[in-house]
Amino acid sequence: MLVASCHCGLVRVEVASTPEYLNECHCSICRRYAVRWAYYQEDQVRIRCEPGATETYIWGDRMIAFHRCRACGCVTHWKDLDPNQKRMGINTRLMEPADIADVPVRQHAGPSS
Numbered sequence: 554m555l556v557a558s559c560h561c562g563l564v565r566v567e568v569a570s571t572p573e574y575l576n577e578c579h580c581s582i583c584r585r586y587a588v589r590w591a592y593y594q595e596d597q598v599r600i601r602c603e604p605g606a607t608e609t610y611i612w613g614d615r616m617i618a619f620h621r622c623r624a625c626g627c628v629t630h631w632k633d634l635d636p637n638q639k640r641m642g643i644n645t646r647l648m649e650p651a652d653i654a655d656v657p658v659r660q661h662a663g664p665s666s
Contacts, residue, residue: 557647559627564620565601566630566643568593575645575658582612582619586628589658590642598641600630617642 557566572591578584602622607629609618617631631642645653 555648555652557629557643557645559622559625559629559647561622561625561627563602563606563624564622564627564629566647567599567601568597568643570597571653572645572656575653575656576642576661577658578661580662586619586644587646588628588644589646590631591645591653591656592640592642595632595639595641598630598643 555568555571557568558564568591572593575589575591577589583590606623607620608623609620611618611634615634617633619628619631621628627647628644629647630644633640645656
């Protein structure tokens with residue numbers, strides 16, 4: 554079990570398997586968030602928090618919602634807003650570094666806007 558936890562611990566994201574790779578996206582928002590994403594299907598992820606513990610930010614083409622802890626502000630994950638898409642991204646910077654040390658990192662330029 555891998556766990557990503559925000560700084561204050563109010564939001565925990567759990568996944569059962571190690572990701573194939575980590576994506577360091579360099580689009581305008583991911584670069585500012587300084588995140589490294591791991592991708593999973595929604596049914597592979599368990600979000601552990603009280604209702605309302607996260608708030609979302611939706612920008613640009615309005616395809617995904619970035620979730621962050623309301624208390625400490627850490628970006629924890631994103632979810633696709635298209636109900637037919639079940640993929641989501643987990644911020645692996647919130648995991649223990651030793652747990653993902655051997656996972657390769659890919660660089661992705663991403664859109665610039």
